[in-house]
Amino acid sequence: MTEAYLRPDTLDEALAVLADGETRIAAGCTDLFAATARKILPGRTLDISRIPTLRGILHDDSGLTIGATTTWTDIATAELPPACRGLQLAAREVGGPQIQNRGTIAGNLCNASPAADGVPPLLTLDAQVVLRTKDGERSLPLDQFLTGPRRTAREAGEIVVAIRVPAEALEGAGHFLKLGARRHLVISIAMVAVRVSLVEGIVQQAAVAVGACGPVAVRLTQLEKALVGQPLDPHLVTDDLVAQALSPIDDVRADAPYRAHASAELVRRALAQVTA
């Protein structure tokens, strides 16, 4: 095939195209041009935005399935459990409204920016990334899918078809906070997602993730252990407990110590607001 642009109506056709040779996948295109260093898009483009089965959110007993080309606006306006509130808040802070109407959740993950807004909330939801080739399907935990800045475990021939959140991770309530020079249209200095479930005031599950403070966003497992089994108290979050999990860089937006301190403060604020 030599066409520069292909727009199949079904996933099977798309997978056949992808198996046929090097191809760039396009959906919302909000990162595609920005991530292309050359003046024009080189090579072949596979547009998956018109494949109906890839878009939408399904909530059933097994959990939540978010189709790959589900947009940020789709997520923000959906009726989802309180555990997904962090993801829904993040959806309202990605870029600006024009970006949210086009940008897709799988695009955010495949673009693999260290400051991807979708990643911290999905980490707190124990999200799995579902990948398909023309021969089969596999599923990877999000932290294994993201292998570095702008790098993922997706292989040529694979399409991310959905993000799955298991039912156990839909317990409790979530929250999301991010810090940037302004709220929209900037790359974040730090971002934090939390999810907490309480029984009679005691923390049963605690999930805390920080983004933009290392090559990929991370869960803060030591901090989570310190929170479980206690009454929810943001003061248990020390700067040290947060900083030890992070590897922030110095750049034009902020220096590393500031990022670490700001992250700890964002975690405290998110925990203070999560059950409010």
Added chain:
Amino acid sequence: MDVTLSINGTDHRLDLDPRVTVLDALRHHLGLTGTKKGCDHGQCGACTVLLNGRRVNSCLTLAVMHDGDEITTIESLGSPDALNPLQDAFVRNDGFQCGYCTPGQIMSATAMLQEAEDGWPSYISRSLETDPDLTDEEIAERMSGNLCRCSAYPRIRQAIAEVRDARGMAAE
């Protein structure tokens, strides 16, 4: 490749390179220069158009992706003799200095008012579940995808608030 774009209710058959954006198709191939090119990578909002009624950055999407979609540009809103309510409010409130971002601001505001009427929450809406009040603060938040280098923001917000009030939308 051949593509049919429906723009402001009229079908346009074009033979386009697949790498041409909607913005370049409008400006360079159809002579519709009301939609402006600011940053050309999705940061400024000057190129905002409506795609099936929803606002998008036309610089960030390929024309060939939109065969069959309905695209609405500033050219369809009013004419110099008969401005639409937002255009009229921007003029009377001085909602600009140089005017370059204005078509994008007005297209964005057009969609934003619709989003608020449809009950879409913003980041600062108190609840994701109940219909938001379109306060002045909410207008500013919801217009955050459009930059104005002249910084006419207070007047832009004022112009949009006037149209909100004329439409009887809740501001509390």
